[in-house]
Amino acid sequence: MLLYLVRHGQTESNQQGMIQGRLDFPLSKLGQEQAQKLSDWLKLVPIDRIYSSPLKRAQDTASAICAQQPKANLHIDDRLTATGAGEAEGEPWEEVKDKLDEMGREPVAEVRERLHSWLSSLITAHTPQTSGAVTPITPVNPASYESKPVFERALSSTKGLPRPGMIRKPSKEFDQSGKGVVLAVTHQECIMAILDLLISPIITPDRHDEQSANTPINLHIPEHFEFVQFEHERKVGNTAVAIVRIWWEESVDGEGLEVRGRLEAWGSEEHLQD
Secondary structure (H helix, E strand, C coil): CEEEEEECCCCHHHHHCECCCCCCCCCCHHHHHHHHHHHHHHCCCCCCEEEECCCHHHHHHHHHHHCCCCCCEEEECHHHCCCCCHHHCCCEHHHHCCCCCCCCCCCHHHHHHHHHHHHHHHHHHHCCCCCCCCCCCCCCCCCCCCCCHHHHHHHCCCCCCCCCCCEECCCCCCCCCCCCEEEEEECHHHHHHHHHHHCCCCCCCCCCHHHHHCCCCCEECCHHHHHHHCHHHCCCCCCCEEEEEEEEEECCCCCCEEEEEEEEEEEECHHHCC
8 A cells, every 4th residue: 555645735824934733724826736736746646545634725735636536535534634833823933933832732742642543543444354465666756657766766775674563453444455545635744743653663751662662554764765764854845745655464473464664755846846
């Protein structure tokens, strides 16, 4: 299975450097153009299911993509909504960036919890009855099926084996057999948080082993993407795309399937290049 994580298109508040949080701004004219370019870029990718944050900027981006995906339906999921910013919403980022917590920003633990819930339910729903026992290959450019640099670099990383993830019981909710393409349109901080959920344990004072052990997938990060392990390097632009490849293998004890994953792309903006 391929999981595409997409940030919404630009809004006027993005352009002005304002904190949006859960203020429901629509896409700007440029944001609409970005969404359309992304939709065109993805039209040859057979997306099966599209999820979106309930906020208008994400829904409008998702709707543009869905318009060129005959098989996909759009599902709104509150767990993908933006991080609430409390009294900082509508304020200039530069003026309040150092006091977000005292202004009522949604706690990081709560953001992680709801995104963990969404990702876990997605993994469970798509877990196949048996392992395909096939090593996944790296995707090519969805617009032209010609390799681009980010994908070419990923090809050289296949020697690194993903680490085992949590064992999942088969689910019959969707008849996907562990295959297919799922796309989610959400917000920058949510995409960053999802990556944080998937990265192997990093020992810090605010992280506990039991939290790390409960990650839905222990993600393999190829060498050329190692920068994403540093939070300040994870920021992505409007309509930027991250891709996670997910597959299942029989567990060593034969009691179930282990879910594995590999980061295939991060912050890709190929669709915005002229």
